[in-house]
Amino acid sequence: MSFLLSEIASRLGGEIVGDGDIRIDQVATLSSAGPNHVAFLASGKYRHQLDETSAGAVILGKRDRESTQKPRIVSDNPYVYFARVSQLLNPAPVVEPGIHPNAVIGEGAKIHPSASIGPFCTIGAHAVIGEGCVIQSSCNIGERVVLGSRARIYPGVSIYADCIIGNDCIFHSGVVIGSDGFGIAMDQGQWVKIPQIGRVVIGNDVEIGANTTVDRGALDDTVIMDGAKIDNQVQIAHNVVIGKHTAIAGCTGIAGSAKIGNYCKIGGSGMILGHLSIADHVDISAGTMITKSIEESGAYTSIYPFAPHREWLKNSVHLRHLNGLAGRVGQLEKHLEDLEREKS
Amino acid sequence: MSFLLSEIASRLGGEIVGDGDIRIDQVATLSSAGPNHVAFLASGKYRHQLDETSAGAVILGKRDRESTQKPRIVSDNPYVYFARVSQLLNPAPVVEPGIHPNAVIGEGAKIHPSASIGPFCTIGAHAVIGEGCVIQSSCNIGERVVLGSRARIYPGVSIYADCIIGNDCIFHSGVVIGSDGFGIAMDQGQWVKIPQIGRVVIGNDVEIGANTTVDRGALDDTVIMDGAKIDNQVQIAHNVVIGKHTAIAGCTGIAGSAKIGNYCKIGGSGMILGHLSIADHVDISAGTMITKSIEESGAYTSIYPFAPHREWLKNSVHLRHLNGLAGRVGQLEKHLEDLEREKS
């Protein structure tokens, strides 16, 4: 698979500067690119690499138009442009349609003839698998699950019964969709299980990373809206709602019934407590715990700064006495005020 | 599956107020219930929804007895009552006993004739699978594993050799029981692996959430006692002991040899360091890290409060100088004291 630089620009737009007849067969970073590669400059931080790159061509922004003499494509958003070029050069592998002979298909399941079902898959009774879906090996699709068109499901994914998935979704290995939420009630020294009878309902164009888990709703559904992107090892509890085009980085936990707005960006290893709401366009830093609702868009953080262990020891001990310290400062202020008053 | 409201009360107790002949086929929230649903009011926060609910009947506590005119069941603990009604209306699906013809069963394995073994399962040699167990597809049960009665094992669970599981346990997809603990010893620049020869021993009525991992003991066993409830993506390291009826929310890590008491509640995304003990009836807030033993029951917390990023920047910088700040306050106090002394 390869394209002339000019062919790329005629498909994806952007201005060609220099020789458009150079043949490109892959994207690469500035530092590792070779003569048949197109590299990209999306951040000023890497501008110094322009001089030394062996890339055949470069994608860059308008203000970097003259930063190199190489053949180049100038684009408003060179990072997005690079993404589109990479999609062009790296299409998903073509998969033969068909159901592997050892797959176990439940009664009444409807599998589109263009779909591919890998070995060791189980497709539950009355499940619906849409056009062009690719379900790789060892996946377990529960009864009555509806999977929209063109899903790409990697090996070892489990989707529990009754969940509904839109079109163009990608689920990576180890994803679990629709497991029971953590619903228990204490009754005289015993936890009583609350049956989790809601579903997981996922929109279109949602990607979910490896080993991420999404619990089904307790009564109503857990919902992930169109265009949401979720990284690896994220835990999404029952009745959570994730808004459109919200991105959640790895290892984050979203507790039960939290409602996350649209276009939020949530850093990794954080946590969002349950039963709260996050507005649209909220950015949450990595490692941050959100303990109450956020009504205004903006950036929010709760990182305790790291330090060499010895310094940390000396400083952190005061956190246990911060109320006392604040009280002492108040006393000092009062004391000084008294002194002033006496003087006058 | 449906019951008259009066039939529910005659099975589960509680006082019926109003028409007991209404037919109920499902539980629901106040806001989404329909005329054949029973909703519940467990928290005053939702009382305003009573007026607008379309529920056919409501479960509520004694002090809310007259908060609605709908047919209702008055119970001491409406949340537990709702759980029991939901269990009544949503029994586990009936599963045909039997071993799927493609399952691979090891030599000497004993599988109770009432158990169900799904497709693509492997049952190791000399494993014992108890009465009424349901092992769904693609599960891997190791050699000599003992699984008590009525286990419900969702697709894609792995249990390593020699682990012992009690009765009435539920393991969700992706659970791994008995993987090696993280036991390594540094020898002249190389890590030497310490064989992990203990087991995991799990009591009765334990539920374990999706993608949770429980490592086997290094020498002695890792133990999870009766009635413990563990959410998704929890990591339980080697030689941990989890007490009876302790509940652990998602994404929490319990490090090696920690001993957690009975009836503890551990919030999500937290961590408990190794080789320490937590007393019974300890509540640990979400996102909290426990760094030493806790000998008294009660609630414990270590959350760094989040704030808008700009405010956080201004405040957090002082954490690196807290020792200095405390010293300056001490100096000021001394200084003022000196001034006082001079004056008198």
Added chain:
Amino acid sequence: MSFLLSEIASRLGGEIVGDGDIRIDQVATLSSAGPNHVAFLASGKYRHQLDETSAGAVILGKRDRESTQKPRIVSDNPYVYFARVSQLLNPAPVVEPGIHPNAVIGEGAKIHPSASIGPFCTIGAHAVIGEGCVIQSSCNIGERVVLGSRARIYPGVSIYADCIIGNDCIFHSGVVIGSDGFGIAMDQGQWVKIPQIGRVVIGNDVEIGANTTVDRGALDDTVIMDGAKIDNQVQIAHNVVIGKHTAIAGCTGIAGSAKIGNYCKIGGSGMILGHLSIADHVDISAGTMITKSIEESGAYTSIYPFAPHREWLKNSVHLRHLNGLAGRVGQLEKHLEDLEREKS
């Protein structure tokens, strides 16, 4: 499997004190050992258990040589010695070579005749499986994957296409290697997926714990070097480099393009942000978030200390006003200075 104490010493070194003819069939802790067990004392903390142990023999360090009258082996590093004895007494189970008849083997895959491929495995086209590999049930090995000699792969592991794994690696159940990194670019309200075309390249003697995920590189590779040891539920993002003999405890997240040095020890439930470098021999405490590069070896920490919830409430509220508090202290200092100046 059993050895005379003297046989152990002749294989592994160390000085025998007392009866070398005692027969040892297992290792155990001091508190649970029986007469055919060898226990070990690696930390002074457990010295009091020496008097009461029923162990047949003990491994201990030079300064504890006379702390017991039992038959004993004196070693410079009793913990490493114990690890080696345990390896001797607990060799990996012998596995019959061969490919399970139901495994699905892709075209052109090369599987060494001494390797064992379990039931329900898929081996992709042109994959290479080395000498003595043991791949247990339900593993999915992608196309063109190269797996070195003597790998031990537990049930339910997925390795995506094109990844390269060295010799003597151990991957536990639920491990995912080579899933797509979290690469997305925002284009006019839509996330555009950036194809992840790098690989994961893993060196020799790397152990990876249950449900850990390692994403493939976006353009260049994600790299884990020789001898690295990674615990359960660790998330390693795209283009991360983990140095030689670095150990990472459970539930830790390493964000994209972070470079971790050799011989680092990273505690559990922590996080390392992306695009930064950690020097060799850095120890990072559990629960610590690293937000910028670390250039000097040493120990680093960012733990917020836990406290009883009520104390925490009283103290933590001041964190939101720390800048104000510091300002007030500055004002007080200035004020006192002014007073002093007036006096003189």
